Amino acid sequence: MSIGEQLTDWLTDELASAVTVENLRRTTAGFSRENWLFDATWEGSTHPLIARRDPAGGVLSTDRQVECAVLEALQHTDVPAPKLRWADIAGHRLGRPALIMDLVPGTCDSFVLNGDRPLSERLVLAHRIYDRLADIHLVDWRDSGLGRHLANPGNQAAAMALAHWETELAKVKAEPEPELAFVLSWLRANIPTNEAVTLVHGDFKPGNLLLDNDEVTAVLDWETAHLGDPHEDLGWITNPLRAYEHQIAGTWEPDDLFQRWSEMTGMTVDVGRVQWWRVLANVKLTVIALTGVHSFLDRRSDRVFTNPIPLFALMLDQIGA
């Protein structure tokens, strides 16, 4: 049965009504999920939707149940997120776990902050984008019920995150990685504690946002969301490796970003702690790449992933080695 037929059957059962699925196409964006865009018509109305199916072999191993809980909780907050329509966690409908969401209007541009628009416009856009990150950190996760689905790390967010990524590494490691052993040893020896516990996006970037008329219409890709130290997101967005996505040289650099974030959240930034999270961000990127390698070696991937050796030089710089 084709994926179009599978989607038609799924929606027909959910709606108890005749449904037609048209304009089905798979986007080329994203390695962590298959994204299928389509129009579904029922009871005389047409609805643009997106189905996101787990790939046979991807670059991330995440919990779909948690993602659903986050998406549902966000509907009652200031954070713009896609509306979840239906979820099939067991993978009975499309062969693998899948979610169907409303297709939010807007376009995605990973490098929008360094495009050819005037600097003043890009700076306004930077504020709008990173104010949404502050909104995420201000979500009242206890009140929204997220505490029932996400583990609260208390003041041990860094230790918990490190343990998580070490576990993920052990699952996918195909060969010895002495450089990672060296960096992980530094991370273990320098684990910080945290005061605040907030919702953390885990992969906040312009490439995970939709913009419509320069407004953020949706923050996407909540599969790595969890409760933790907001410094984790600050380390992720100020990782030098991703500067061209997140920063505008000379105008919107880490200090500007931290100042704006502090004004919006009322929280202070511990720059030393951000640095620890930057190192973990690169360990995380390495594990993501190695997950891709693992999928490729298992013949579950349609892309060739290779060992991310160049990341090691950056991590050595970051730990002062």
Added chain:
Amino acid sequence: MRPTVSEQLEGVSAILTGIVADHLDDDYTRDVLLGAANIVLLLSRTWHGIPEFLRWDSAATAAILTMVGQTPPPPADALDIPALEKHHRHVRDCLEKSMPLIIADEAARAATVRHFRERVARFAFLAHKDN
């Protein structure tokens, strides 16, 4: 012997991008094909440098292991690529397991960091050099 391995790989990449890709209507499939063709092209330019990289990396790693009193496995036959790869994995495994000893020894730690950096530089050179 013509066509050389590099010429064959480069030719296959050109067939995929210049002939096959034009006949694919589906954007996703085309994207996957072009990605695969690019890897084949990259291999055409780098494959012959890999044995030397493995030999150098293994020898330098073995020297670090010796600094912390570990006995590295004997080198492999330089013309036997699978044996070179196996030996390379073995010495890298020894290095990973010796990390607590290395971190505790200032000279070994410094040598290891130097080696890690040179390894990145040599890998980058290998990945970018033209045939």
